[in-house]
Amino acid sequence: IGHLDSEFIKIMDEAQAMLRMLYQTENRMTIPISGTGSSGMETLVANLINPQDKVIVVKNGVFGGRIADTVSRFGAEVISIDLEWGTVVTPEQIRKAFSRNRYHALFLVQAETSTGAHQQHMREIGEIVHQNGALFLVDAVTSLGGTEVKIDEWGIDAAYSGTQKCLSVPPGLSPITLNEKAMQKLRARKARSWYFDLGMIEQYWNEGNQRKYHHTAPINMIYALHEGLRLVLQEGLHARFQRHRRNAAALQPGLEALGFTYLVKKQNERLPMLHAVYLPDGLEEGKLRQNIRARYNIEIGGGLGEFSGKAWRIGLMGHSSTKDKVGRLLNSIGEELKKHGIIDDATIGFQAAQTIYQNSES
Amino acid sequence: IGHLDSEFIKIMDEAQAMLRMLYQTENRMTIPISGTGSSGMETLVANLINPQDKVIVVKNGVFGGRIADTVSRFGAEVISIDLEWGTVVTPEQIRKAFSRNRYHALFLVQAETSTGAHQQHMREIGEIVHQNGALFLVDAVTSLGGTEVKIDEWGIDAAYSGTQKCLSVPPGLSPITLNEKAMQKLRARKARSWYFDLGMIEQYWNEGNQRKYHHTAPINMIYALHEGLRLVLQEGLHARFQRHRRNAAALQPGLEALGFTYLVKKQNERLPMLHAVYLPDGLEEGKLRQNIRARYNIEIGGGLGEFSGKAWRIGLMGHSSTKDKVGRLLNSIGEELKKHGIIDDATIGFQAAQTIYQNSES
Known part of the structure; x- marks a missing residue:
């Protein structure tokens, strides 16, 4: 019509x-x-x-x-x-x-x-x-x-x-x-x-x-x-906003445990749906992003403007802001960082996120 | 992706x-x-x-x-x-x-x-x-x-x-x-x-x-x-243009047989994909268009600009430029015009189009 x-x-x-x-x-x-x-x-x-x-x-x-x-x-x-x-x-x-x-x-x-x-x-x-x-x-x-x-x-x-x-x-x-x-x-x-x-x-x-x-x-x-x-x-708007906040609150310590640092220094000024982070030293961001896309089917955004080639932008937006996605992402990054010898235990990011989820559920 | x-x-x-x-x-x-x-x-x-x-x-x-x-x-x-x-x-x-x-x-x-x-x-x-x-x-x-x-x-x-x-x-x-x-x-x-x-x-x-x-x-x-x-x-472009021309050439005498007249007077200046026509006298164009849409599932455009409420715009574009659609359209209009007592034989438009198709196939 x-x-x-x-x-x-x-x-x-x-x-x-x-x-x-x-x-x-x-x-x-x-x-x-x-x-x-x-x-x-x-x-x-x-x-x-x-x-x-x-x-x-x-x-x-x-x-x-x-x-x-x-x-x-x-x-x-x-x-x-x-x-x-x-x-x-x-x-x-x-x-x-x-x-x-x-x-x-x-x-x-x-x-x-x-x-x-x-x-x-x-x-x-x-x-x-x-x-x-x-x-x-x-x-x-x-x-x-x-x-x-x-x-x-x-x-x-x-x-x-x-x-x-x-x-x-x-x-x-x-x-x-x-x-x-x-x-x-x-x-x-x-x-x-x-x-x-x-x-x-x-x-x-x-x-x-x-x-x-x-x-x-x-x-x-x-x-x-x-x-x-x-x-x-x-x-429902309230439930939706809460879901975004909860998953962001879990992803954040997960990424930090893996050695990532947030561009936005003040925690209360960080968005729940977009996590812009610097990578741990010694990594080529483009190559790592490609590997994660190819091996785990997870797409991560590159830095924009002055952060191009220097940072990642990880989206947790709408339907993709889920506990499952937070876990898969942290495990995938963990596996890759372990391969590069950056960390010894591939699951430390995932564990940090789990702690938050468990505390918020109790 | x-x-x-x-x-x-x-x-x-x-x-x-x-x-x-x-x-x-x-x-x-x-x-x-x-x-x-x-x-x-x-x-x-x-x-x-x-x-x-x-x-x-x-x-x-x-x-x-x-x-x-x-x-x-x-x-x-x-x-x-x-x-x-x-x-x-x-x-x-x-x-x-x-x-x-x-x-x-x-x-x-x-x-x-x-x-x-x-x-x-x-x-x-x-x-x-x-x-x-x-x-x-x-x-x-x-x-x-x-x-x-x-x-x-x-x-x-x-x-x-x-x-x-x-x-x-x-x-x-x-x-x-x-x-x-x-x-x-x-x-x-x-x-x-x-x-x-x-x-x-x-x-x-x-x-x-x-x-x-x-x-x-x-x-x-x-x-x-x-x-x-x-x-x-x-x-193929050639085949596609020919198809548009063929179906337009059949629709045109069909509409004219039903009492419609083209806004574009010169036949060689008419588009094959868009037929803008005045209706036979004694018809309310909006009502008739609605009936055809409701009863035959065919959507016809109303006149634009100075032809608003005065004319129809019939599209025969892309996939919808087919012999079957030309036939269904002319039969549907014919049925409606017969109901209004404008014509006696509901099939005269269809017949005029058929004649063209037969001649072009022979």
């Missing part, structure tokens, strides 16, 4: 309603954009940033840098808060940045996938941004469905995510949400994009009303998103 | 090679953009059109209008050739347009899906555009895989298509192709889009070389495209 068929529209309405639950928002404009995660970023910029706007961008990893690049391509001025990679911004730093001038928006990444850093104090940051009359824009690509994203409570004016992270759906859509304040800003002018023009796209995702064709929706991806969201809500 | 895995990269390379065969081009830069058909349009504009450029856009339907809108959003000046819907532009009209000024590009739609008009004289138009030092940019959304698209022979500098038309793949990718002249123009500056920046995307689709991550590719869609292209080439 086609992308304007009434049966398909029912699927769209349901997907929208479920997305609102995940984003913990009442925002009417909560829809998937027809592109991968970064297309949501570009949608926010094309619709909400005017040329000559001054935009504060927190840069603490690859994705903050990408936002800054996009904002400046659309003709706005970027004021960077440049941080050491692996750290997050403090409310104090944001307050200080706003003290210097008037800015139109603040853009930050909640879960920086390149470093595993988890932005804290979101509510407080939201308050500072609003006191200064700016829009609070958030990259929730890796956080949505894996940890709290409280759009309304935190005062986030607009956010975007991806489907292939904690929703466990193939890549290809970017769920976004905008509140009325953001919608008013975008309605004041024509978007500097046709494909991402939310004023027109809104008329296609027009709940309960006549739908107006904009572009052909990637319908198969919307079916997949619908099913992914259904599974998230079936598990 | 991930979007940077060597096994996936093999699929990418094969998809690229097959796309070149469909586009009949040697262009290295022949790749699918991560969005639906219109995202290819936006990619060409964001990468090839500078602000203050003067761009001639042929407007003979919805999609020409969309191109003009996009070009102007990116700050360029649009010079329209406004034509009656259902007609195509002549080389003489293009020559005349170029006589007035210097222009940077000419943009036209090869297969205008809103009217069923098939642009003719592509090679001659390409020559005129190049004599005037401009880029020749073509929308091949509905044409690719259903009728000839000869990028190199016709001198097309850049083109885009979609997957859900004659490739019979779900919507979600936009295959594009750019020649060296177009690549030189885009390399001269930074694209006014991050998501569609071909300079960066090129480094991900970097045949035979190191791949650089840009955005996570919609891998499931690329698998689907790969399979769709494989099936097109298995059938």
Whole structure:
């Protein structure tokens, strides 16, 4: 059936309603954009940033840098808060940045996938941004469905995510949400994009009303998103976030027992779904990653940006955040490290994780 | 497996090679953009059109209008050739347009899906555009895989298509192709889009070389495209185009026998894959379309733009261009028209089509 068929529209309405639950928002404009995660970023910029706007961008990893690049391509001025990679911004730093001038928006990444850093104090940051009359824009690509994203409570004016992270759906859509304040800003002018023009796209995702064709929706991806969201809500947000935290809490001492060290120094600023770690000395990271993929069928991400070739990014996202996967991963790495003579006992990582699981179950 | 895995990269390379065969081009830069058909349009504009450029856009339907809108959003000046819907532009009209000024590009739609008009004289138009030092940019959304698209022979500098038309793949990718002249123009500056920046995307689709991550590719869609292209080439381009022409040649007198009239008056300017027709008098088009969908499981498109509510758009694309489907469609419409007392014999459309099939087989 086609992308304007009434049966398909029912699927769209349901997907929208479920997305609102995940984003913990009442925002009417909560829809998937027809592109991968970064297309949501570009949608926010094309619709909400005017040329000559001054935009504060927190840069603490690859994705903050990408936002800054996009904002400046659309003709706005970027004021960077440049941080050491692996750290997050403090409310104090944001307050200080706003003290210097008037800015139109603040853009930050909640879960920086390149470093595993988890932005804290979101509510407080939201308050500072609003006191200064700016829009609070958030990259929730890796956080949505894996940890709290409280759009309304935190005062986030607009956010975007991806489907292939904690929703466990193939890549290809970017769920976004905008509140009325953001919608008013975008309605004041024509978007500097046709494909991402939310004023027109809104008329296609027009709940309960006549739908107006904009572009052909990637319908198969919307079916997949619908099913992914259904599974998230079936598990329940609370249970899902707890599961992510529990498995992260077990993986962490396991990796440390094997000699890995986290890029993010402060434990409370580490993401539960993405573990970015330096390897023990004396290992060629690319070769080791390939061996683990070939021998144990486990795929590990390489470092991004300045960590390329220096670190690993281990995902424990959505359906793959399980006790079984944590165990298999630690045992596989243990076997390889033993072969390289780095450790004597291949099971020490696994044992460290088991201890955590046993304690949390008792 | 991930979007940077060597096994996936093999699929990418094969998809690229097959796309070149469909586009009949040697262009290295022949790749699918991560969005639906219109995202290819936006990619060409964001990468090839500078602000203050003067761009001639042929407007003979919805999609020409969309191109003009996009070009102007990116700050360029649009010079329209406004034509009656259902007609195509002549080389003489293009020559005349170029006589007035210097222009940077000419943009036209090869297969205008809103009217069923098939642009003719592509090679001659390409020559005129190049004599005037401009880029020749073509929308091949509905044409690719259903009728000839000869990028190199016709001198097309850049083109885009979609997957859900004659490739019979779900919507979600936009295959594009750019020649060296177009690549030189885009390399001269930074694209006014991050998501569609071909300079960066090129480094991900970097045949035979190191791949650089840009955005996570919609891998499931690329698998689907790969399979769709494989099936097109298995059938063979010549056989496939002939099949489209044969079934169109049979549907046409069938629809006319039932009292339908084509929007495109000149028979040689009608597309084989899209039949846009006015209904016989005394029928409510929406209701009739719904009945045919509910009773016979056949989906017909409504009119677009100025033909909304006034005409039908019947697709005979890719796998659905078959003799069986032509017959079922004409019989279904015939039944419904008989119920409404518009015709006495429900089979007259079918019979007219049969006559054509019999003659072409003898």
